[in-house]
Amino acid sequence: MRAESIKSSKFLSKVLRHRPDLIGIQLDPNGWVNVEELIHACRKHGVPLDRETLEQIVRTNDKQRFAFSEDRQKIRANQGHSVAIDLNLDPVKPPDLLFHGTALRFLPSIRKKGLLKGNRHHVHLSPDPVTARRVGKRHGTPVVLQILSREMHRDGYTFFQSANGVWLTEFVPVRYLRENPR
Numbered sequence: 688m689r690a691e692s693i694k695s696s697k698f699l700s701k702v703l704r705h706r707p708d709l710i711g712i713q714l715d716p717n718g719w720v721n722v723e724e725l726i727h728a729c730r731k732h733g734v735p736l737d738r739e740t741l742e743q744i745v746r747t748n749d750k751q752r753f754a755f756s757e758d759r760q761k762i763r764a765n766q767g768h769s770v771a772i773d774l775n776l777d778p779v780k781p782p783d784l785l786f787h788g789t790a791l792r793f794l795p796s797i798r799k800k801g802l803l804k805g806n807r808h809h810v811h812l813s814p815d816p817v818t819a820r821r822v823g824k825r826h827g828t829p830v831v832l833q834i835l836s837r838e839m840h841r842d843g844y845t846f847f848q849s850a851n852g853v854w855l856t857e858f859v860p861v862r863y864l865r866e867n868p869r
Contacts, residue, residue, distance in 0.1 A: 788823030
């Protein structure tokens with residue numbers, strides 16, 4: 688992805704996940720916004736976006752953060768919102784283990800409180816330790832935590848899976864965490 692596309696992708700992530708008001712758009716209850724409205728609002732606020740660039744960002748984003756509606760007239764972020772939306776995800780039985788990448792400096796708090804969603808709608812979990820380590824690396828010295836997701840599910844915790852394969856849950860109590868730094 689070119690530098691300009693990376694910059695646009697980061698801007699889209701901010702707008703579609705956290706700050707639609709920044710460019711004067713409103714997400715529908717499920718997080719969708721009309722593509723042409725988004726492009727117009729971005730241009731109006733100094734972000735040179737066109738349909739071709741938007742298509743390329745959605746297609747090449749390594750984390751598959753965005754999705755088009757079936758008719759390709761709307762776009763939304765797949766997960767990670769801090770604004771109130773309902774992604775209409777159905778509960779899914781998770782695999783036996785999931786993983787969470789974090790930074791070493793957050794471990795003392797996690798050991799006491801578990802994994803909290805913070806200002807997001809869910810805690811984000813990865814299907815494998817390699818992905819989790821990559822996520823943790825963004826925040827400092829990476830640590831991978833193993834989540835006993837089968838046990839959590841059996842004990843009544845609900846899991847969802849976003850369109851880009853990220854596993855989501857409300858909270859991970861300490862008793863379901865195992866430190867797995869490799």
